[in-house]
Amino acid sequence: xxxxxxxxxxxxxxxxxxxxxxxxxxxxxxxxxxxxxxxxxxxxxxxxxxxxxxxxxxxxxxxxxxxxxxxxxxxxxxxxxxxxxxxxxxxxxxxxxxxxxxxxxxxxxx
Amino acid sequence: xxxxxxxxxxxxxxxxxxxxxxxxxxxxxxxxxxxxxxxxxxxxxxxxxxxxxxxxxxxxxxxxxxxxxxxxxxxxxxxxxxxxxxxxxxxxxxxxxxxxxxxxxxxxxxxxxx
Numbered sequence: 104x105x106x107x108x109x110x111x112x113x114x115x116x117x118x119x120x121x122x123x124x125x126x127x128x129x130x131x132x133x134x135x136x137x138x139x140x141x142x143x144x145x146x147x148x149x150x151x152x153x154x155x156x157x158x159x160x161x162x163x164x165x166x167x168x169x170x171x172x173x174x175x176x177x178x179x180x181x182x183x184x185x186x187x188x189x190x191x192x193x194x195x196x197x198x199x200x201x202x203x204x205x206x207x208x209x210x211x212x213x
Numbered sequence: 214x215x216x217x218x219x220x221x222x223x224x225x226x227x228x229x230x231x232x233x234x235x236x237x238x239x240x241x242x243x244x245x246x247x248x249x250x251x252x253x254x255x256x257x258x259x260x261x262x263x264x265x266x267x268x269x270x271x272x273x274x275x276x277x278x279x280x281x282x283x284x285x286x287x288x289x290x291x292x293x294x295x296x297x298x299x300x301x302x303x304x305x306x307x308x309x310x311x312x313x314x315x316x317x318x319x320x321x322x323x324x325x326x327x
Contacts, residue, residue, distance in 0.1 A: 135314050146217075146304045146319035147256060154314065190256075196313045199244065199269045200258035 105204030106130065106193045112208040115185075121178040123207050125191030128172040134195030136167060138176045140187040141206070147190065150176065181211045215239045217320035219305050225326045229294050234323045236288045236305030244311035245288045247280065248319075249273070249301040256304070262288065263311060295327045 108126040115121040127136060135154050139147040151158055151165045153174075158165045164177040178185055190206040218237045226232050238245050247259040260270040262280050279291045288307075292299055302324050306317040 133313055137316065139319075141256070144250070144252075144302055144322065144324075146306075146321050149316045149318060152314070152316055194313060199246065199261035199311055200271070201248075201256075201317065202258065203256040205255060 105202050106134075107191045107204055109189070109191055109204060109207045111205065112210070114210050114212055115178075115181045117183060117211050117213050118180055121176075121181040121185065121209060121211070123176040123178075123189050123191075123209065124173065125176070126173045127191070127193045130171050130193050131195060134193045136165065136171075136174050137192040137194060137201070138163070138165065139190045139192065139201075139203075140185075141190065142184075142187040147203075148187075150189075181209075183211050183213060185209065186211045217305055217307055217318055219303075219320040219323050221323060222321070223324045223326070226295050228297060228327055232292050232295055232325065234290045234292075234303050234305075234325070236290075236320055237286050238288055238305065238307030239318060240286070242307035242309050242318075244268070244308045244315075244317075245280075245282070246306040246308075246317060247290045248304045248306065250304065250322075251298075251301045259290070261311070268311070292325075295325075297327050300325055300327045 137152040138150040153165045167174045188206040245262045250256045261268045302322040305320045308315045308317045
């Protein structure tokens with residue numbers, strides 16, 4: 104089973120920031136938090152990942168709480184093309200696999 | 214930007230037939246993976262492969278499945294005798310070194326219809 108909990112769906116207005124939460128209360132010290140998204144039935148697309156510190160790249164920002172039990176993916180200026188299912192995944196040493204949950208279906212509204 | 218490619222994009226086969234799904238991982242990556250997604254369901258891990266050996270596999274990856282890196286660029290998934298329930302999107306992925314902080318890059322998928 105997935106080690107993360109995400110809301111099933113969210114809406115966001117185009118041009119506004121989309122903040123997608125993820126709960127991973129059982130995360131252990133060596134486990135990273137990854138975010139991927141899937142548009143229709145395309146292959147999952149890597150967005151960002153982090154261990155303890157907040158991270159930012161050209162696509163998004165990842166905010167991890169100090170206790171690491173939850174995180175938020177921020178898309179700073181959502182566009183219609185950001186409409187997708189967003190997956191929060193926790194993975195550490197000892198396994199190569201990602202365990203995907205059901206994710207959050209983000210709909211960006213014009 | 215380098216990417217994972219997969220062929221064919223859609224494969225139609227009859228029950229009991231063998232199929233081979235092909236993937237070209239990103240060239241300097243060392244770890245390779247197969248996942249599948251049955252329509253409307255979650256993405257599921259099948260197998261990981263490193264140094265010409267399976268490094269991890271799921272319960273789904275039974276004797277009907279096999280993986281191979283036949284040359285320096287291709288990575289294949291073979292299903293020996295397809296069943297109706299094998300109908301799914303199959304995604305190949307690769308990563309540089311398989312470590313915990315390593316990201317996997319996915320291909321566009323092959324839709325298998327049995």
